[in-house]
Amino acid sequence: MIRYLIQKEFLQMRRNAILPKIFVILPVVMLLIVPYAANQEVKNLTFCVVDNDHSTLSRRLVEQVAASEYFNLTAVTADYASAMAYVEAGSADVILEIGPRFERDLVAAGHADVGVSANAVNGVKGALGQAYMLQIIADCSARIRAGRGLGVSDVSVAGVDVRPRYLYNEALDYKVFMVPGIMAMLLTLLIGFLPALNIVGEKERGTIEQINVTPVGRFGFIFSKLVPYWCVGLFVLLWSVLWAYLIYGLAPAGSLWLLVVASLIYFLVVSSLGLIVSNYSSTIQQAALLMFFFLVIFILMSGLLTPISSMPEWARALTYVNPLRYYIESMRALYLKGSTLADLLAPLLAMVAYAAVAWAWAVASYRKSS
Structure with a gap:
């Protein structure tokens, strides 16, 4: 049956x-x-630049960020308020603010002031956008210092070599x-x-x-x-x-x-x-x-x-x-x-x-x- x-x-x-x-x-x-x-990847983020230094190294930083697959440059503004207008209008996701002594401090002291502000209406997108931007800035800084014979970072000077491994994927x-x-x-x-x-x-x-x-x-x-x-x-x-x-x-x-x-x-x-x-x-x-x-x-x-x-x-x-x-x-x-x-x-x-x-x-x- x-x-x-x-x-x-x-x-x-x-x-x-x-x-x-x-x-x-x-x-x-x-x-x-x-x-x-x-898609869980965050790409094609838009960003504005507030360049208070107008130096060779600041332009190099902006070019490196814009050349990445994650960011597209929207505008270079004169001040932070103008950049915020782009964020409020939905035309920019991240603001990159370069300090007025960026090149001088980076060459002399090995570090410089850079501000990264992210639109966190979408929390995941904002957090990843900020993380991507900070990673690109760190890589650019390391290249600049290595090119000038200043050492890559304080971490490498301390003798710590970090090499991440991504298991299973x-x-x-x-x-x-x-x-x-x-x-x-x-x-x-x-x-x-x-x-x-x-x-x-x-x-x-x-x-x-x-x-x-x-x-x-x-x-x-x-x-x-x-x-x-x-x-x-x-x-x-x-x-x-x-x-x-x-x-x-x-x-x-x-x-x-x-x-x-x-x-x-x-x-x-x-x-x-x-x-x-x-x-x-x-x-x-x-x-x-x-x-x-x-x-x-x-x-x-x-x-x-x-x-x-x-x-x-x-x-x-x-x-x-x-x-x-x-x-x-x-x-x-x-x-x-x-x-x-x-x-x-x-x-x-x-x-x-x-x-x-x-x-x-x-x-x-x-x-x-x-």
Whole structure:
């Protein structure tokens, strides 16, 4: 009986004119567009210059900032008030104010007064813009001092040689970090939304009454509903892995089999949640609205777009009941760090516990008399 119910689900899925195309096209479109749309790099910042020195070195500093890929020069103003007018008008993000004794102090003392003011309406953009500007100024100062035989900095004189190493993402490419998270979000949308619309769709069509008169039990009915979506999720996962490699050259640094195992556990979690919503809903609109509400919360509190460590303490506590958090952690660890089963034991056990509870709830919430 269960075998025929599973065949029925696959037939219904195949007869749908849209779903098979979505399974093939949506992963490609999302991997092509979303990593560029969700760009976490800050570039093309505009800046104004208040040059109170008008020296060779001050002009060299301005030229070096303008030549970077992060900044575009808007204007050189006579005073700070004029530069602020550009910021208030939205034409400048950062103000670079060079002191009147910049060249003299830099040559004589090795340091000079430079002011950097950033528009912090967008806090992340302002902080990164200021950090980029300060780094460029420090590099320019080091080059000037080295060119004049003055030593690079007091740090190097003290005998400390700092050489940063960027582990797991040496090129600092945000797409390497975002693509695994986008794949997790895509699978959540597909494997969560579609089961949520399944049972309630049969309620609206009246076909649920035919199931109610059959001897199939609750466990078998729920199992037959979820198996097709697990197969779809596995296809979408492997299809996304292939396209992530073709588009970005990104392949899992860890075991592909472990990636599949973690994904199958997560499929059980999110598909069971979808069926729970479907069991408690009377119409497709109710199910879609409820599932959309939960998915938005899951995505926003998963660490996909913002670090969990940056959230308030109460929000960090809530993320522990978010299954997407554990799946994204596992995906990123497998893709970037090449983590092993021992490394992923904690998030995998959390997803297993979540899956057991969600599966039991999905079975218990289904009533054949509904």
